[in-house]
Amino acid sequence: MDDATIAGTLNQTLRQASASVHFREHFNELGDTLVIEYHFTVLPEKIDLARLTVAFDTLSAFYLTNHPGRNVFNIEGAIGERKVSVEIILQRESE
DSSP states (O other): OOHHHHHHHHHHHHHHHHTOOOEEEEEEEETTEEEEEEEESSOOSOOOHHHHHTTOSEEEEEEEEEETTEEEEEEEEEETTEEEEEEEEEEEOOO
16 A cells, blocks of 8 residues: 555544544654654544544554643554554644
């Protein structure tokens, strides 16, 4: 599965899990891992994080990082043969 397909699948899953289309994604590669950060322009009322994990074929980590002014849900695992790390930033980003 190529990176565009993985990103499309994760975007659709996040739309369903958050009932929102008000987010931007930022792509990066760290070694052999595809890193996707999601930044909301309008924070959703809730996010079904369990639903997001279903997009992964293998889940290796699921945790919250809490830095001053920045809370992030992190999901790490594999989709197909590709290592993927998703960061969902839990603060509103300016448009």
